[in-house]
Amino acid sequence: MALQRDSLKADSIARKNGQLPGALLPGHRIVAFYGNIRSKGMGILGREPKDQMMRKFDKVLAEWQAADPSLPVMPALHSVTITAQGAAGADGKYRLMNSKSTIEETRAWAKQKNAILFLDVQVGLSDLEHELPKLTEYLKDPTIHLGIDPEFAMQTKGVRPGKKIGTYDAKDVNYAINFLARIVSENHLPPKILMVHRFTQGMLTNYKNIKLDPRVQVIMDMDGWGNPTLKKDSYKAYVEKQPVQYTGFKLFYEYDIKPKGSHLMTPQEVLTELNPKPLYVQYQ
Template sequence: MIGPKITGNILPAKRILAYYGNPHSKKMGILGEYPKTDMLRRLDEEAKNWEKADSLPVQKALHLVATSAQGSPGKDGKYRMRMSDKTILKVIRWAAEHNAICFLDIQVGLADLKPELEHMEKFLKLPYVHLGIDPEFSMKTGARPGSKIGTYDADDVNTAVQFLDRVVKENNLPPKILIVHRFTQRMVTNYKNIKLNPNVQIVMNMDGWGPPVLKKDTYRAYIQKEPVQYTGFKLFYHNDIKRPPHKLMTPAEVLSVTPKPVYIQYQ
């Protein structure tokens, strides 16, 4: 597959605009809500909106939930389902053919993080494939995913960083990007202990939904006040308009927060 030419750091020279979801689910996000052609057309249109709002160039992306937390234990009792290689390669190919990068997102359920990372290694050897980890579905207490909000500690984030660092070094790759989702205090603990690495660009992504005032408050409380390296902001085409004022934030409104997020995700 011939994808976008990535030769160095993507951030902060570009703003990443990602469509999130899974092609097997219309409810998980925009990536699977529409047929491929329609979805990519919408991504292009959204990219134009961001290019008008700010001088920073846009790097388009597809963000696939590649390991999905489940409400039932499955055969191994881990409450997670890995997507098939066929599904993962399909979305990577969609991205590559559209000059977009691709993120593989991991929801571990009751599984350990390290084996889930290793399962994705063969895909992460591609220079335009990056990683996301979701504390919401890391159920360290053994609770069923979705019954309560999960958590990662700095040690878990560092495990992902060290893994990506090794992949970069062993395969002579440009730096990888690691997305860490967050919308509560306990989702990421001991953030000061997260260790920066020149081969990994860490993005703390504000993942909460609701009206603009709530989203901005969440960003200030858990992203701005506990910075790591770069910041992200998630927008929900459906959930953000469920409650008054029933409004999806515009690029200009998102860019009014401090610091300006360099990773934007739509679900």
């Protein structure tokens, strides 16, 4: 019997400047609206009626394109698809996956917009090995990418989501990279993007052990909220000082303006005050 070839150990990966054909980064800046189309509370994606939200999105995309004409803006919808829960559920894992119809409707919204789609995963007391395979069929779509959120990864904490900030280790991120790389190889797809949320030191351990693969482009996204000074400090501490590959930055329509004297940073501020300039920007 012939040995089955492991698609992760692909015979040859055509590289051009270390880039595979169809790689979105660093040739674009991705600007994403985050949330869930069925939830008003999770982010801008579901907070407003669809048409109103899309008009707002168009305005934001135009602002980013004007702020840096050198880089084409790529719109993205970033949908929380497996969501941490306050209730344990039948198997005690504190997470729930969106219905197929919700995922398909979100995919349709993205296609209408010529946007890429991120499926975001909050594992609760489960783990990536059990959750990511549920998304395999969707990830075979070349326009669909993945986000993982350590804040709600509670296995090592042993408490339900929301009690403490969760954590991933490099080995978890490597699992996600390998998972995506295999889908890319087996389905002859352009590289996938893996976005990892981060706003504290403890949310990601042993970052130096993350093993990059040209089939997967990794974004570390600084997603803390608060006044601009605090956000910039967090970006410097956890993204600039512990770089993995590409960087992201999150803006919160509701929470960034809460502290007294605070405001939502403009595209111009983000580009002039953060180094490196983030190639992924998310609005919640």
